[in-house]
Amino acid sequence: MKFPSKKLSLTAVASLFIGILIGSQIPGLVERYNLWQGEKRAYEQLDNSVNKADSWVLISQYRYRRGDDEGSIEAAHKALEIDPHHVIALEKIAFNYLEMGDFENLKIWLEKALKEAEIYAPGQVEILKVSLTQVKNQMKP
Numbered sequence: 001m002k003f004p005s006k007k008l009s010l011t012a013v014a015s016l017f018i019g020i021l022i023g024s025q026i027p028g029l030v031e032r033y034n035l036w037q038g039e040k041r042a043y044e045q046l047d048n049s050v051n052k053a054d055s056w057v058l059i060s061q062y063r064y065r066r067g068d069d070e071g072s073i074e075a076a077h078k079a080l081e082i083d084p085h086h087v088i089a090l091e092k093i094a095f096n097y098l099e100m101g102d103f104e105n106l107k108i109w110l111e112k113a114l115k116e117a118e119i120y121a122p123g124q125v126e127i128l129k130v131s132l133t134q135v136k137n138q139m140k141p
Contacts, residue, residue, distance in 0.1 A: 035066045053083035060092045069096040087113055087121040091128075098135075107135050 039062035042055055049055040056079035063072035073096045079089035094109035114128040 032066065035062050038062050039066075051083075053079040053086050053089065055079075056082065057086065057089050057092060060089065064092065064096060064099075067099075069100050072096050085116050085120045087117045087124055090116060091124075094131075103135060103139050107132070107139065110135060 039059055042058045042062060046052060046055045046059075056075050060072045060075035060079065063069075063075055073093050076089040076092040076096075079086050079092075083089070090109055090113035094106050094113055097103075097106040097109060110128060110132045114125065114132060117124045117128055
């Protein structure tokens with residue numbers, strides 16, 4: 001059996017292409033919208049937050065998940081201005097540098113996070129030690 005040959009109109013081909021393109025983009029667009037909405041809610045709650053440093057870390061996390069490494073680092077620094085010992089803010093900065101491929105700054109910020117964790121968050125010390133060891137091993141020539 002032969003496939004019937006019919007000419008497709010340019011409009012039909014364009015409609016099909018646009019439908020496929022949009023259909024493949026919808027999940028990413030929905031996720032991006034949800035991340036923007038989450039960040040917006042975190043900003044709205046910032047004024048009423050008891051722990052503003054945690055709110056800035058949450059904003060940093062939303063920015064990180066959106067791929068905005070610079071914005072995430074900026075928000076984590078705002079958390080550190082409020083609470084200089086905030087281990088999670090230090091980790092956020094470190095892992096943004098990992099995403100950026102900046103292993104030197106990653107190492108610096110992991111070391112800062114480890115130093116603070118030893119005093120303020122002992123439950124995170126082992127995880128940070130493992131992360132730091134892996135980074136140091138990757139940096140060896």
